[in-house]
Amino acid sequence: MEQRKKLEQQLIEKAMKDPDFRKKLLENPKAVIQDVTGFELSPSVNLRILEEDPQTVFLVLPTIPAQPDETELTANELEMIAGGRAEDSIIICTVFGCPPPGDPGG
Numbered sequence: 249m250e251q252r253k254k255l256e257q258q259l260i261e262k263a264m265k266d267p268d269f270r271k272k273l274l275e276n277p278k279a280v281i282q283d284v285t286g287f288e289l290s291p292s293v294n295l296r297i298l299e300e301d302p303q304t305v306f307l308v309l310p311t312i313p314a315q316p317d318e319t320e321l322t323a324n325e326l327e328m329i330a331g332g333r334a335e336d337s338i339i340i341c342t343v344f345g346c347p348p349p350g351d352p353g354g
Contacts, residue, residue, distance in 0.1 A: 255285065273297055
C-alpha cells in the first residue's frame with residue numbers, strides 16, 4: 249500500500265506542475281503508469297483518474313480486504329515467490345496485476 253501511495257503522490261505532484269502530463273494522465277492513465285513505472289497494467293485492471301473542481305469532491309473507498317483464510321496467491325504470485333523476486337514486485341503485482349510468466353517486464 250505504501251508503494252501505491254508514493255506513486256499516487258508522484259503522479260499528483262507532476263500533474264499539478266505539468267499541464268501536458270495532466271492531460272495525458274486524464275486521457276490514458278495506463279500508458280502514463282507504464283511510462284512512469286515501466287510496468288504494464290493488466291487489461292483486467294480498471295484505472296480511473298478523476299479531476300476535482302471547486303464544486304466536486306471525491307472520496308475513494310478502498311476494497312474490503314479478504315479474510316486471511318480466503319487469501320490465496322495466484323499462479324503468477326507463486327512463481328514470483330519461487331523465483332526470489334523482491335517484496336516490492338509482489339506489491340506492485342498485487343496492485344496493478346501480474347505480467348504473464350516469462351515476461352521481461354515482470
